[in-house]
Amino acid sequence: MNAAEMRYSQRILLGDYLRAGAGVLMCGAPLVALDLGRWLGWILTGLVILFALFGVRTALRHTTRFLLEPDGLRVEGPMGTFIAWARLNRMKLSYYSTKRDRSDGWMQLAVGSTDTRWVRIDSHLEGFRDIVLGAHRAAAASGVELSAATRANLRAMDIPVEEPLPA
Amino acid sequence: MLNYIARRVLLMIPTLFVISALVYVIVDLPPGDCVTSQIDELLSRGDPDALRRADELRSLYGLDQPLWQRYLEWVAGMFQWDFGLSCQDTVPVGDLIGERLMLTMVMEVSTIAFIWIVSFIIGVYAATHQYQAGDYIASFIGFVGLAVPNFLLALVLLYVGKVYFGLSIGGLMDPEYIDKPLSWGKVSSVMQHLIIPVIVIGTSGTAGMIRRLRANLLDELQKQYVVTGRAKGLPPMKLLIKYPLRHALNPFVADIGNLLPEVISGSVIVSVVLSLPTTGPMLLGALKTQDVNLAATFLLFVAVLTVIGTLISDLLLAALDPRIRLGATAEK
Structure with missing residues (x-):
């Protein structure tokens, strides 16, 4: 069986590049152009670093591709790794939204195995649901404990989850 | 999370710029300006140079420039802690607000800590002792706190303190x-004087928070998983802390953003009543005399605190409970 290849869409990446650029520009311009007070200088420097990191992370996503294989998830790129489903020992599915009514948000899957770091994938990735399904199947098989938030988010994606009994 | 933080902070920057523009324009909107009342006073005294003096003052405060130009100068100056001149004493706004802003922040932070600590203890007690004497007392305190306006409580405490204890509880330091x-x-004097204002300003917030925490915790305690845990013989304290309390705490975190503006606006009149040297009375004076630079600077600080409070509460909530809400649709 062939591995399914997945990448972040160009539209999403372009949006993130623009956000990073706008952030660096808006916070960096006063730093360069004005003689700022010490505290404001530190705050703006921190924000410039935040947006620069966001830009670097977007660039990493740009150069990364995910391969969903029958026995695990392969991440190819500068921070490449392989998470074998059989060794999966942690899984978190989170939901983030910048709106007050929490609409129009995005999911983030974080998975890790005994011998790898956390791998975080956003729902903007084409084929995200297939990865979540694979990870959830592996987590259920390995008896990985899922948080209440993860269970609620899985249900929101129409993935059936069994409610654990209190220990 | 980096994605979330970057997006939230990016939204914050234009939000603050829009607020600053709105605040500046609205404070400037009423007819006349801060020189008008000063000139009326000179004219009533029969000063022949009143009109020439008015032009000088307008030029000094920059009031002869168009609104957009004054706004841009004010915004540009903000980055260097230069908020222009205040009309009240012809001194830089930055010098006027320095200590008051610090005292206000100390008072607001203490009030919020008071609200959290007191409402947490009473709310949990009321929920776990439903329909017992303690619950009725807590509910009574809650309703009284919600019903009595802060300034009235301040007046009562001033009266009781003076008449029965011979204490003057006004001011924020000796x-x-x-x-x-x-x-x-x-510092010690400020700490001692903080007690009464913190209780007065924090009472209504505490009362509201007690009601919310009690209701949320009662909802959680009646859920199936708690009943199952109880049936399986889990110790009551462990059963309370492990899940229900964690879930019931979310409104605490979510309310940080709402508490800040509520506490700040609630403290304006209380500060006038208790003669507190905070930003409240000065803001009131600035609005009455149309001191645009001073009033707009205060209101912008309130907006900055609110936006930062909301950001902190959203970040904490996203870290504590990153769950999709009913009715929200994620991109799947």
Whole structure:
């Protein structure tokens, strides 16, 4: 069986590049152009670093591709790794939204195995649901404990989850 | 999470710019300006140079420039802690607000800590002792706190303190420390004087929070998983802390953003009643005299605190409970 290849869409990446650029520009311009007070200088420097990191992370996503294989998830790129489903020992599915009514948000899957770091994938990735399904199947098989938030988010994606009994 | 933080902070920057523009324009909207009342006074005294003096003052405060130009100068100056001149004493706004802003922040942070600590203890007690004497007392305190306006409570405490205990509870420090540099004695005096304003300003917030925490915790305690845990013989304290309390705490975190503006706006009139040297009375004076630079600077600080409070609460909530809500649709 062939591995399914997945990448972040160009539209999403372009949006993130623009956000990073706008952030660096808006916070960096006063730093360069004005003689700022010490505290404001530190705050703006921190924000410039935040947006620069966001830009670097977007660039990493740009150069990364995910391969969903029958026995695990392969991440190819500068921070490449392989998470074998059989060794999966942690899984978190989170939901983030910048709106007050929490609409129009995005999911983030974080998975890790005994011998790898956390791998975080956003729902903007084409084929995200297939990865979540694979990870959830592996987590259920390995008896990985899922948080209440993860269970609620899985249900929101129409993935059936069994409610654990209190220990 | 980096994605979330970057997006939230990016939204924050234009939000603050829009707020600053709205605040500046709205404070400037009423007819006349801060020189008008000063000139009326000179004219009533029969000063022949009143009109020439008015032009000088308008030129000094920059009031002869168009609104957009004054706004841009004010915004540009903000980055260097230069908020322009205040009309009240013709001194830089930055010098006027320095200590008051610090005292206001100390008072607001203490009030929020008071609200959280008191409402957490009473709310949990009321929920776990439903329909018992303690619950009825807590509910009574809650309703009284919600019903009594803060300024009325301040007046009652002023009266009781003076008439029955001979205490003057106004002000935020002993008179000998006013306009003196920071010292341990001054800090100690501020701490002692903080108790009454914090109780007065925090009462309604505490009452509201007790009601919300009690209701949320009662909802959680009646859920199936708690009943199952109880049936399986889990110790009551462990059963309370492990899940229900965690879930019931979310409104605490979510309310940080709402508490800040509520506490700040609630403290304006209380500060006038209790003669507190915070930003409230000065803001009121600035609005009455149309001191645009001073009023807009205060209101912008309130907006900055609110936006930062909301950001902190959203980040904490996203870290504590990153769950999709009913009715929200994620991109799947």
